[in-house]
Amino acid sequence: MAGPEAQEIMALRDLNVIERNEAGIAAAVGILKQRFGERFQTGKALREQHAHTTTYIPVQAPDGVAFPDSAEEVKDIVRVCADHRVPVIAFGTGTSLEGAVNAPGGGISLDTSRMNRILEVNPQDLDCTVEPGVTRQQLNDHLRDTGLFFPIDPGANASLGGMASTRASGTNAVRYGTMRENVLSLKAVLADGRLITTGKRARKSSAGYDLTRLFVGAEGTLGIITSLTLKLAGIPQAISGGVCPFPTLEQASEAVIGTIQMGIPVARIELVNALQMRAFKNYSKIDYPESPCLFVEFHGSDASVAEQAESFGEIAAEYGGGPFIWTSVAEERAKLWKARHDAYWSSLTLRPGAKGLSTDVCVPISRLAECIAETEQDIAEFGLIAPIVGHAGDGNFHTMILMDMNDPNEIERAEEFCARLNARAQRMDGTCTGEHGIGQGKIGFIEGEIGEEGVDAMRAIKRALDPDNIMNPGKIWPIRG
Numbered sequence: 503m504a505g506p507e508a509q510e511i512m513a514l515r516d517l518n519v520i521e522r523n524e525a526g527i528a529a530a531v532g533i534l535k536q537r538f539g540e541r542f543q544t545g546k547a548l549r550e551q552h553a554h555t556t557t558y559i560p561v562q563a564p565d566g567v568a569f570p571d572s573a574e575e576v577k578d579i580v581r582v583c584a585d586h587r588v589p590v591i592a593f594g595t596g597t598s599l600e601g602a603v604n605a606p607g608g609g610i611s612l613d614t615s616r617m618n619r620i621l622e623v624n625p626q627d628l629d630c631t632v633e634p635g636v637t638r639q640q641l642n643d644h645l646r647d648t649g650l651f652f653p654i655d656p657g658a659n660a661s662l663g664g665m666a667s668t669r670a671s672g673t674n675a676v677r678y679g680t681m682r683e684n685v686l687s688l689k690a691v692l693a694d695g696r697l698i699t700t701g702k703r704a705r706k707s708s709a710g711y712d713l714t715r716l717f718v719g720a721e722g723t724l725g726i727i728t729s730l731t732l733k734l735a736g737i738p739q740a741i742s743g744g745v746c747p748f749p750t751l752e753q754a755s756e757a758v759i760g761t762i763q764m765g766i767p768v769a770r771i772e773l774v775n776a777l778q779m780r781a782f783k784n785y786s787k788i789d790y791p792e793s794p795c796l797f798v799e800f801h802g803s804d805a806s807v808a809e810q811a812e813s814f815g816e817i818a819a820e821y822g823g824g825p826f827i828w829t830s831v832a833e834e835r836a837k838l839w840k841a842r843h844d845a846y847w848s849s850l851t852l853r854p855g856a857k858g859l860s861t862d863v864c865v866p867i868s869r870l871a872e873c874i875a876e877t878e879q880d881i882a883e884f885g886l887i888a889p890i891v892g893h894a895g896d897g898n899f900h901t902m903i904l905m906d907m908n909d910p911n912e913i914e915r916a917e918e919f920c921a922r923l924n925a926r927a928q929r930m931d932g933t934c935t936g937e938h939g940i941g942q943g944k945i946g947f948i949e950g951e952i953g954e955e956g957v958d959a960m961r962a963i964k965r966a967l968d969p970d971n972i973m974n975p976g977k978i979w980p981i982r983g
Contacts, residue, residue: 520607520976526586527608531566533582534610541569541616552593552611555601557859557943558907558916564591564605569613573689573697573728576612580726581695583610583972591974592722594664595637597656599860600941602668602721606976612726614663620644621729628734629686629703634663634727641732650734653678656937657843663727668939669719673842676762676895677769677801680937684733685718690725693968703731716963721939722974724967742807743770743799743835744828746818747791751775751878751890754794755871757821758894762867766813770799771895772842775878777852778889778902785848786841796823796894797842799835845891846902853887853904861920861943863927864898864936873930874899880922884915898936925950940978948979 534542543549549563570576583590589609596603605611618635625648632641639659642651654665656672664670666688671680678684687701700713717724748754751773758771774782774795782788796818800810807830815826829835841848849858865873874890881888881901892899903919905912924934924947934940934947949957957979964971 519981520589520971522608523587526588527565530582530586530588530610534566534568534579537578537582538568538570538575541571543567543569549611551596552591552613553604554596555604555943556599556857557601558905558913559601559604559942562601562604562606563608564589564611565608567593567611567613569616571616573617573691576617576691576726576728577695577697579610579612580691580693584694584970587970587972589972589975590726592634592663592667592726594634594661594667595659597658597660598664598668598941599938600935600943602939602941602974602977604942604976606942609972614661614726617663617728623648623650623734624703625650627703628736629731630734631729631731632662633729634661634666636662638662638665645734649737651737652684652732653735654681654684657845662730662732666718666727666730667720667722669937671893671896671898671937673770673772673839673893675893675898675937676771677767678735682715682718685714686731686733687714688717688727688731689729690717690727692725693970693973697728698725701731705733719939721941721977723964723977724973726973738769738801738807740804740807740830741769741799741801741832741835742811742828742830743797743838744811744826745790745838746796746798746815746823746826748794748796748818748821748823750822751794752871752875753821753823754796755874755894757796757818757823758870759867760817760821761814762895764813764817766810766817767800767802768798768810768814768895769801770797770839771893772797773874773890773892773894773899774842774845775890777887778845778849778891781845781848781852781889782841784851786837786844788837788841797838798826798828799839804830842891845889845900849889849902849904852889855906856887856904857907859903859905859916859920860900860938861903861923862898862900862936862938863923863932863934864896865927865930865932867895867897869930869932870894870897870899873926873932876926877901877923880919884919886915886919888919893936896936897932942977945978945980 614635617633
Protein backbone atom coordinates (compact mmCIF):
# COMPACT_ATOMS: atom_id res chain seq x y z
CA MET A 503 0.00 0.00 0.00
CA ALA A 504 1.05 3.59 -0.60
CA GLY A 505 2.32 5.50 2.43
CA PRO A 506 0.29 8.15 4.24
CA GLU A 507 1.67 11.08 2.20
CA ALA A 508 0.77 9.46 -1.13
CA GLN A 509 -2.63 8.31 0.14
CA GLU A 510 -3.49 11.86 1.14
CA ILE A 511 -2.43 13.19 -2.27
CA MET A 512 -4.46 10.59 -4.16
CA ALA A 513 -7.48 11.32 -1.97
CA LEU A 514 -7.29 15.05 -2.70
CA ARG A 515 -7.01 14.42 -6.44
CA ASP A 516 -9.92 12.00 -6.39
CA LEU A 517 -12.07 14.63 -4.65
CA ASN A 518 -11.66 16.94 -7.63
CA VAL A 519 -14.71 15.70 -9.48
CA ILE A 520 -16.50 18.19 -11.73
CA GLU A 521 -20.19 17.42 -12.19
CA ARG A 522 -21.15 17.20 -15.85
CA ASN A 523 -23.77 19.64 -17.12
CA GLU A 524 -25.27 17.33 -19.72
CA ALA A 525 -27.97 19.68 -20.96
CA GLY A 526 -25.58 22.62 -21.19
CA ILE A 527 -22.94 20.58 -22.98
CA ALA A 528 -25.45 19.30 -25.53
CA ALA A 529 -26.66 22.84 -26.21
CA ALA A 530 -23.15 24.28 -26.54
CA VAL A 531 -21.99 21.47 -28.82
CA GLY A 532 -25.00 22.03 -31.08
CA ILE A 533 -24.42 25.79 -31.32
CA LEU A 534 -20.68 25.53 -31.94
CA LYS A 535 -21.09 22.80 -34.52
CA GLN A 536 -23.48 25.01 -36.45
CA ARG A 537 -21.29 28.14 -36.20
CA PHE A 538 -17.89 26.60 -36.89
CA GLY A 539 -18.68 23.71 -39.21
CA GLU A 540 -15.54 21.67 -39.92
CA ARG A 541 -13.63 23.70 -37.35
CA PHE A 542 -15.60 22.04 -34.57
CA GLN A 543 -15.01 18.32 -34.18
CA THR A 544 -16.51 15.67 -31.91
CA GLY A 545 -14.67 12.53 -33.09
CA LYS A 546 -13.50 10.33 -30.22
CA ALA A 547 -9.85 10.06 -31.31
CA LEU A 548 -9.45 13.82 -31.68
CA ARG A 549 -11.18 14.50 -28.37
CA GLU A 550 -8.90 12.03 -26.56
CA GLN A 551 -5.85 13.56 -28.23
CA HIS A 552 -6.89 16.89 -26.68
CA ALA A 553 -6.87 15.41 -23.17
CA HIS A 554 -3.83 13.18 -23.36
CA THR A 555 -1.68 12.79 -20.29
CA THR A 556 1.86 11.46 -19.97
CA THR A 557 1.06 10.08 -16.51
CA TYR A 558 -1.18 7.35 -15.14
CA ILE A 559 -3.93 9.97 -14.66
CA PRO A 560 -6.82 8.70 -16.81
CA VAL A 561 -7.64 10.61 -19.98
CA GLN A 562 -10.77 12.73 -19.48
CA ALA A 563 -11.82 13.85 -22.94
CA PRO A 564 -13.78 17.00 -23.78
CA ASP A 565 -17.08 16.75 -25.65
CA GLY A 566 -15.88 18.78 -28.61
CA VAL A 567 -12.82 20.56 -29.99
CA ALA A 568 -13.09 24.07 -31.46
CA PHE A 569 -10.43 25.62 -33.72
CA PRO A 570 -10.80 29.42 -33.59
CA ASP A 571 -8.97 31.72 -36.03
CA SER A 572 -9.05 34.93 -34.02
CA ALA A 573 -9.63 36.58 -30.66
CA GLU A 574 -13.17 37.40 -31.76
CA GLU A 575 -13.88 33.72 -32.31
CA VAL A 576 -12.40 32.87 -28.92
CA LYS A 577 -14.79 35.40 -27.38
CA ASP A 578 -17.67 33.78 -29.29
CA ILE A 579 -16.78 30.27 -28.06
CA VAL A 580 -16.34 31.40 -24.45
CA ARG A 581 -19.67 33.28 -24.49
CA VAL A 582 -21.48 30.17 -25.71
CA CYS A 583 -19.84 28.14 -22.94
CA ALA A 584 -20.62 30.83 -20.36
CA ASP A 585 -24.27 31.01 -21.40
CA HIS A 586 -24.64 27.27 -20.84
CA ARG A 587 -22.17 26.89 -17.94
CA VAL A 588 -19.93 24.54 -19.89
CA PRO A 589 -16.19 24.09 -19.15
CA VAL A 590 -13.70 25.44 -21.69
CA ILE A 591 -10.09 24.19 -21.70
CA ALA A 592 -7.36 25.92 -23.71
CA PHE A 593 -5.09 23.63 -25.74
CA GLY A 594 -1.78 24.52 -27.39
CA THR A 595 0.37 21.66 -28.69
CA GLY A 596 -0.39 19.12 -25.96
CA THR A 597 3.10 19.04 -24.43
CA SER A 598 1.95 19.97 -20.92
CA LEU A 599 2.26 17.52 -18.05
CA GLU A 600 0.29 16.73 -14.87
CA GLY A 601 -3.10 16.34 -16.60
CA ALA A 602 -3.37 20.08 -17.25
CA VAL A 603 -5.56 19.72 -20.37
CA ASN A 604 -7.88 17.01 -19.05
CA ALA A 605 -11.61 17.76 -19.04
CA PRO A 606 -12.90 16.19 -15.78
CA GLY A 607 -16.36 17.69 -16.29
CA GLY A 608 -16.38 17.41 -20.07
CA GLY A 609 -16.85 20.58 -22.06
CA ILE A 610 -15.05 22.22 -24.97
CA SER A 611 -11.36 22.09 -25.81
CA LEU A 612 -10.30 25.36 -27.44
CA ASP A 613 -7.38 24.51 -29.75
CA THR A 614 -5.29 27.62 -30.53
CA SER A 615 -3.15 26.03 -33.27
CA ARG A 616 -4.78 28.11 -36.03
CA MET A 617 -4.00 31.32 -34.13
CA ASN A 618 -0.37 31.17 -35.17
CA ARG A 619 0.39 34.61 -36.57
CA ILE A 620 3.41 36.70 -35.58
CA LEU A 621 1.70 40.07 -35.29
CA GLU A 622 4.61 42.44 -34.76
CA VAL A 623 8.38 42.42 -34.29
CA ASN A 624 10.14 45.50 -32.90
CA PRO A 625 13.89 44.86 -33.31
CA GLN A 626 14.95 48.19 -31.79
CA ASP A 627 12.91 47.51 -28.65
CA LEU A 628 13.80 43.79 -28.53
CA ASP A 629 10.18 42.61 -28.34
CA CYS A 630 7.47 41.01 -30.42
CA THR A 631 3.74 40.29 -30.27
CA VAL A 632 2.40 36.87 -31.26
CA GLU A 633 -0.79 34.85 -31.15
CA PRO A 634 -0.90 31.96 -28.64
CA GLY A 635 -0.57 29.17 -31.21
CA VAL A 636 2.84 30.34 -32.43
CA THR A 637 5.44 27.78 -31.37
CA ARG A 638 8.84 28.50 -29.94
CA GLN A 639 10.67 27.18 -33.02
CA GLN A 640 8.34 29.01 -35.40
CA LEU A 641 9.10 32.32 -33.69
CA ASN A 642 12.85 31.77 -33.69
CA ASP A 643 12.83 30.77 -37.37
CA HIS A 644 11.00 34.02 -38.12
CA LEU A 645 13.48 36.06 -36.05
CA ARG A 646 16.65 34.56 -37.49
CA ASP A 647 17.40 37.42 -39.92
CA THR A 648 16.86 40.09 -37.24
CA GLY A 649 19.76 38.96 -35.05
CA LEU A 650 17.31 38.27 -32.21
CA PHE A 651 15.86 35.15 -30.61
CA PHE A 652 13.37 34.10 -27.96
CA PRO A 653 15.45 32.30 -25.32
CA ILE A 654 12.94 30.26 -23.31
CA ASP A 655 13.51 26.65 -24.29
CA PRO A 656 11.52 23.94 -22.48
CA GLY A 657 12.75 21.32 -24.94
CA ALA A 658 9.48 20.55 -26.67
CA ASN A 659 8.30 22.74 -29.53
CA ALA A 660 5.54 24.10 -27.33
CA SER A 661 3.10 26.88 -28.16
CA LEU A 662 3.92 30.23 -26.60
CA GLY A 663 0.40 30.56 -25.16
CA GLY A 664 0.83 27.22 -23.44
CA MET A 665 4.31 28.13 -22.24
CA ALA A 666 2.90 31.29 -20.67
CA SER A 667 -0.01 29.43 -19.11
CA THR A 668 2.30 26.94 -17.39
CA ARG A 669 5.07 29.49 -16.66
CA ALA A 670 7.53 27.35 -18.61
CA SER A 671 11.29 27.72 -18.41
CA GLY A 672 13.91 25.17 -19.53
CA THR A 673 17.61 24.98 -20.26
CA ASN A 674 18.27 28.72 -20.75
CA ALA A 675 16.45 29.89 -17.61
CA VAL A 676 19.60 30.36 -15.53
CA ARG A 677 20.64 33.27 -17.80
CA TYR A 678 17.43 34.50 -19.44
CA GLY A 679 14.78 33.71 -16.84
CA THR A 680 11.44 31.95 -17.27
CA MET A 681 8.22 32.91 -19.04
CA ARG A 682 7.37 35.00 -15.98
CA GLU A 683 10.26 37.37 -16.75
CA ASN A 684 9.80 37.35 -20.52
CA VAL A 685 6.11 38.15 -21.03
CA LEU A 686 5.70 41.93 -21.11
CA SER A 687 1.92 41.90 -21.52
CA LEU A 688 -0.89 39.82 -22.93
CA LYS A 689 -4.51 39.84 -23.99
CA ALA A 690 -6.96 37.30 -22.61
CA VAL A 691 -10.64 36.45 -22.89
CA LEU A 692 -12.31 36.21 -19.49
CA ALA A 693 -14.99 33.73 -18.49
CA ASP A 694 -17.79 36.15 -19.47
CA GLY A 695 -16.35 36.68 -22.97
CA ARG A 696 -14.71 40.07 -22.36
CA LEU A 697 -11.24 40.67 -23.82
CA ILE A 698 -8.76 42.38 -21.49
CA THR A 699 -5.28 43.82 -22.04
CA THR A 700 -2.86 43.49 -19.13
CA GLY A 701 -0.29 46.13 -20.13
CA LYS A 702 1.82 47.85 -22.77
CA ARG A 703 5.26 47.20 -24.26
CA ALA A 704 7.17 49.22 -21.66
CA ARG A 705 9.83 47.24 -19.81
CA LYS A 706 8.46 48.24 -16.42
CA SER A 707 5.27 49.66 -14.98
CA SER A 708 3.83 50.64 -11.59
CA ALA A 709 0.28 50.91 -12.93
CA GLY A 710 -1.83 48.92 -10.51
CA TYR A 711 -2.00 45.16 -10.06
CA ASP A 712 0.34 43.03 -12.17
CA LEU A 713 -2.33 41.33 -14.25
CA THR A 714 0.23 39.92 -16.68
CA ARG A 715 1.87 37.82 -13.98
CA LEU A 716 -1.56 36.76 -12.74
CA PHE A 717 -2.26 35.03 -16.05
CA VAL A 718 1.27 33.68 -16.55
CA GLY A 719 1.15 30.36 -14.73
CA ALA A 720 -2.64 30.31 -14.22
CA GLU A 721 -2.93 27.17 -16.42
CA GLY A 722 -5.96 28.58 -18.23
CA THR A 723 -8.07 28.75 -15.07
CA LEU A 724 -8.66 32.52 -15.30
CA GLY A 725 -9.00 33.11 -19.03
CA ILE A 726 -7.84 32.23 -22.54
CA ILE A 727 -4.71 34.03 -23.78
CA THR A 728 -5.21 35.46 -27.30
CA SER A 729 -1.89 37.30 -27.78
CA LEU A 730 1.40 37.87 -25.97
CA THR A 731 4.06 40.55 -26.11
CA LEU A 732 7.43 38.95 -25.40
CA LYS A 733 10.95 40.09 -24.64
CA LEU A 734 13.62 39.09 -27.14
CA ALA A 735 17.39 38.75 -26.76
CA GLY A 736 20.27 39.31 -29.13
CA ILE A 737 21.81 36.21 -30.70
CA PRO A 738 25.24 35.90 -29.04
CA GLN A 739 28.33 36.64 -31.11
CA ALA A 740 29.88 33.40 -29.89
CA ILE A 741 28.68 30.30 -28.07
CA SER A 742 30.79 27.60 -26.48
CA GLY A 743 29.69 24.49 -24.68
CA GLY A 744 30.63 21.03 -23.62
CA VAL A 745 30.37 18.15 -21.17
CA CYS A 746 32.19 17.64 -17.88
CA PRO A 747 32.06 14.26 -16.07
CA PHE A 748 32.14 13.84 -12.27
CA PRO A 749 32.69 10.86 -9.96
CA THR A 750 29.38 11.44 -8.15
CA LEU A 751 26.17 13.36 -8.66
CA GLU A 752 26.79 15.20 -5.39
CA GLN A 753 30.15 16.50 -6.63
CA ALA A 754 28.53 17.64 -9.87
CA SER A 755 25.86 19.46 -7.85
CA GLU A 756 28.53 21.15 -5.72
CA ALA A 757 30.28 22.32 -8.90
CA VAL A 758 27.01 23.91 -10.04
CA ILE A 759 26.73 25.80 -6.76
CA GLY A 760 30.36 26.93 -7.04
CA THR A 761 29.87 28.13 -10.61
CA ILE A 762 26.80 30.20 -9.77
CA GLN A 763 28.30 31.64 -6.59
CA MET A 764 31.44 32.70 -8.49
CA GLY A 765 29.24 34.78 -10.80
CA ILE A 766 30.19 33.02 -14.04
CA PRO A 767 27.43 34.08 -16.49
CA VAL A 768 26.64 30.55 -17.62
CA ALA A 769 23.77 30.33 -20.14
CA ARG A 770 22.99 26.66 -19.59
CA ILE A 771 24.18 24.25 -16.93
CA GLU A 772 22.37 20.92 -17.05
CA LEU A 773 22.86 18.06 -14.61
CA VAL A 774 22.67 14.45 -15.83
CA ASN A 775 23.17 11.34 -13.72
CA ALA A 776 24.99 8.20 -14.85
CA LEU A 777 21.81 6.34 -15.73
CA GLN A 778 20.64 9.17 -17.97
CA MET A 779 24.05 9.25 -19.68
CA ARG A 780 23.61 5.55 -20.43
CA ALA A 781 20.27 6.39 -22.02
CA PHE A 782 21.88 9.16 -24.09
CA LYS A 783 24.49 6.71 -25.35
CA ASN A 784 21.75 4.21 -26.24
CA TYR A 785 19.51 6.67 -28.06
CA SER A 786 21.61 9.61 -29.28
CA LYS A 787 24.91 7.74 -29.74
CA ILE A 788 26.95 10.45 -28.02
CA ASP A 789 30.42 9.38 -26.89
CA TYR A 790 30.83 10.64 -23.34
CA PRO A 791 31.59 8.85 -20.05
CA GLU A 792 28.73 6.92 -18.45
CA SER A 793 28.95 8.92 -15.24
CA PRO A 794 27.29 11.98 -13.72
CA CYS A 795 27.92 14.92 -16.06
CA LEU A 796 27.25 18.62 -16.45
CA PHE A 797 26.24 19.94 -19.87
CA VAL A 798 27.35 23.57 -19.99
CA GLU A 799 27.01 26.45 -22.46
CA PHE A 800 28.35 30.02 -22.46
CA HIS A 801 27.16 33.03 -24.52
CA GLY A 802 29.15 36.17 -25.33
CA SER A 803 32.13 37.26 -27.41
CA ASP A 804 34.84 34.91 -28.68
CA ALA A 805 37.13 35.96 -25.85
CA SER A 806 34.52 35.87 -23.09
CA VAL A 807 33.14 32.40 -23.86
CA ALA A 808 36.68 31.01 -23.88
CA GLU A 809 37.41 32.68 -20.56
CA GLN A 810 34.15 31.41 -19.04
CA ALA A 811 34.85 27.86 -20.22
CA GLU A 812 38.34 27.92 -18.70
CA SER A 813 37.02 29.30 -15.40
CA PHE A 814 34.34 26.62 -15.25
CA GLY A 815 36.91 23.91 -15.95
CA GLU A 816 38.97 25.11 -12.98
CA ILE A 817 35.93 25.07 -10.67
CA ALA A 818 34.90 21.61 -11.88
CA ALA A 819 38.40 20.29 -11.15
CA GLU A 820 38.14 21.55 -7.57
CA TYR A 821 35.16 19.21 -7.11
CA GLY A 822 36.80 16.22 -8.76
CA GLY A 823 35.34 16.83 -12.22
CA GLY A 824 36.94 16.71 -15.62
CA PRO A 825 38.29 16.74 -18.11
CA PHE A 826 35.94 19.47 -19.35
CA ILE A 827 35.73 19.02 -23.11
CA TRP A 828 34.23 22.08 -24.80
CA THR A 829 33.76 23.37 -28.33
CA SER A 830 32.50 26.42 -30.18
CA VAL A 831 31.63 24.37 -33.31
CA ALA A 832 27.89 24.79 -33.86
CA GLU A 833 27.30 21.27 -35.23
CA GLU A 834 28.94 19.60 -32.24
CA ARG A 835 26.98 21.74 -29.78
CA ALA A 836 23.74 21.03 -31.64
CA LYS A 837 24.30 17.28 -31.29
CA LEU A 838 24.94 17.68 -27.58
CA TRP A 839 21.77 19.69 -26.91
CA LYS A 840 19.70 17.51 -29.20
CA ALA A 841 20.64 14.60 -26.93
CA ARG A 842 19.63 16.63 -23.85
CA HIS A 843 16.28 17.59 -25.36
CA ASP A 844 15.63 13.95 -26.25
CA ALA A 845 16.01 12.90 -22.61
CA TYR A 846 12.40 11.66 -22.42
CA TRP A 847 12.75 9.38 -25.44
CA SER A 848 16.22 8.18 -24.56
CA SER A 849 15.06 7.26 -21.04
CA LEU A 850 12.52 4.85 -22.48
CA THR A 851 15.39 2.70 -23.83
CA LEU A 852 16.31 1.83 -20.25
CA ARG A 853 13.17 -0.25 -19.84
CA PRO A 854 11.61 -1.21 -23.18
CA GLY A 855 7.82 -1.34 -23.03
CA ALA A 856 7.59 0.92 -19.98
CA LYS A 857 6.21 4.43 -19.97
CA GLY A 858 7.78 7.46 -18.37
CA LEU A 859 6.40 9.59 -15.56
CA SER A 860 8.30 12.88 -15.51
CA THR A 861 8.21 14.95 -12.35
CA ASP A 862 10.17 17.99 -11.20
CA VAL A 863 11.04 20.02 -8.13
CA CYS A 864 13.12 23.14 -7.57
CA VAL A 865 15.12 24.12 -4.48
CA PRO A 866 17.53 26.91 -3.55
CA ILE A 867 20.83 25.97 -5.18
CA SER A 868 22.53 25.67 -1.78
CA ARG A 869 20.24 22.68 -1.07
CA LEU A 870 20.52 21.10 -4.54
CA ALA A 871 23.22 18.52 -3.76
CA GLU A 872 21.47 17.43 -0.55
CA CYS A 873 18.08 17.14 -2.26
CA ILE A 874 19.45 15.08 -5.14
CA ALA A 875 21.42 12.77 -2.82
CA GLU A 876 18.31 11.99 -0.76
CA THR A 877 16.29 11.52 -3.94
CA GLU A 878 18.77 8.94 -5.23
CA GLN A 879 18.42 7.08 -1.92
CA ASP A 880 14.64 7.01 -2.37
CA ILE A 881 14.98 5.69 -5.93
CA ALA A 882 17.05 2.80 -4.62
CA GLU A 883 14.72 2.17 -1.66
CA PHE A 884 11.62 1.95 -3.89
CA GLY A 885 13.38 -0.20 -6.47
CA LEU A 886 12.64 2.25 -9.28
CA ILE A 887 14.38 2.92 -12.57
CA ALA A 888 14.42 6.71 -12.59
CA PRO A 889 17.16 8.71 -14.33
CA ILE A 890 17.76 12.30 -13.18
CA VAL A 891 18.27 15.38 -15.32
CA GLY A 892 18.08 18.97 -14.22
CA HIS A 893 18.30 22.66 -15.02
CA ALA A 894 20.77 22.75 -12.19
CA GLY A 895 21.71 26.41 -12.46
CA ASP A 896 18.39 27.41 -10.92
CA GLY A 897 18.05 24.41 -8.60
CA ASN A 898 15.49 22.60 -10.78
CA PHE A 899 15.75 18.88 -11.53
CA HIS A 900 13.56 16.13 -12.99
CA THR A 901 13.22 12.43 -12.42
CA MET A 902 11.78 10.17 -15.10
CA ILE A 903 10.16 7.15 -13.44
CA LEU A 904 9.95 4.22 -15.86
CA MET A 905 6.95 2.13 -14.95
CA ASP A 906 4.21 -0.21 -16.04
CA MET A 907 1.15 2.03 -16.03
CA ASN A 908 -1.09 -1.05 -15.66
CA ASP A 909 0.62 -2.27 -12.48
CA PRO A 910 -1.11 -0.80 -9.38
CA ASN A 911 1.86 -1.69 -7.19
CA GLU A 912 4.27 0.27 -9.39
CA ILE A 913 1.89 3.22 -9.48
CA GLU A 914 1.69 3.22 -5.66
CA ARG A 915 5.48 3.11 -5.32
CA ALA A 916 5.85 5.91 -7.86
CA GLU A 917 3.27 8.05 -6.07
CA GLU A 918 4.94 7.51 -2.71
CA PHE A 919 8.29 8.44 -4.24
CA CYS A 920 6.84 11.60 -5.80
CA ALA A 921 5.13 12.53 -2.52
CA ARG A 922 8.43 12.24 -0.67
CA LEU A 923 10.26 14.21 -3.35
CA ASN A 924 7.76 17.05 -3.36
CA ALA A 925 7.59 17.23 0.43
CA ARG A 926 11.39 17.22 0.65
CA ALA A 927 11.67 20.13 -1.79
CA GLN A 928 9.11 22.12 0.19
CA ARG A 929 10.90 21.40 3.48
CA MET A 930 14.04 22.83 1.86
CA ASP A 931 12.12 26.03 1.07
CA GLY A 932 11.67 24.92 -2.54
CA THR A 933 8.70 24.11 -4.74
CA CYS A 934 6.93 20.93 -5.79
CA THR A 935 7.11 22.09 -9.42
CA GLY A 936 9.74 24.27 -11.00
CA GLU A 937 8.14 24.30 -14.44
CA HIS A 938 5.59 21.52 -15.01
CA GLY A 939 2.71 23.21 -13.22
CA ILE A 940 0.16 21.76 -10.81
CA GLY A 941 -2.66 20.62 -13.11
CA GLN A 942 -4.28 17.55 -11.60
CA GLY A 943 -1.16 15.52 -10.81
CA LYS A 944 0.26 17.81 -8.10
CA ILE A 945 -3.02 19.18 -6.83
CA GLY A 946 -2.44 17.75 -3.37
CA PHE A 947 0.81 19.65 -2.85
CA ILE A 948 -0.23 23.26 -3.43
CA GLU A 949 -1.43 23.87 0.14
CA GLY A 950 1.85 22.52 1.52
CA GLU A 951 3.59 25.16 -0.56
CA ILE A 952 1.65 28.35 0.10
CA GLY A 953 -0.59 27.38 3.01
CA GLU A 954 -4.34 27.22 3.40
CA GLU A 955 -4.58 31.01 3.43
CA GLY A 956 -2.67 31.28 0.15
CA VAL A 957 -4.92 28.75 -1.54
CA ASP A 958 -7.98 30.61 -0.24
CA ALA A 959 -6.62 33.80 -1.83
CA MET A 960 -6.26 31.95 -5.15
CA ARG A 961 -9.81 30.67 -4.85
CA ALA A 962 -11.06 34.21 -4.22
CA ILE A 963 -9.39 35.46 -7.41
CA LYS A 964 -10.87 32.53 -9.31
CA ARG A 965 -14.38 33.24 -8.00
CA ALA A 966 -14.08 36.91 -8.91
CA LEU A 967 -13.02 36.26 -12.52
CA ASP A 968 -14.81 32.95 -13.12
CA PRO A 969 -17.80 32.65 -10.76
CA ASP A 970 -19.29 29.68 -12.64
CA ASN A 971 -15.95 27.79 -12.69
CA ILE A 972 -15.92 27.15 -16.44
CA MET A 973 -12.24 27.96 -17.13
CA ASN A 974 -10.27 24.69 -16.96
CA PRO A 975 -12.02 23.52 -13.78
CA GLY A 976 -10.53 20.90 -11.47
CA LYS A 977 -6.95 22.12 -11.71
CA ILE A 978 -4.34 23.66 -9.34
CA TRP A 979 -6.17 23.27 -5.99
CA PRO A 980 -8.64 20.82 -4.47
CA ILE A 981 -12.30 21.77 -4.78
CA ARG A 982 -12.91 20.35 -1.31
CA GLY A 983 -10.62 19.32 1.48
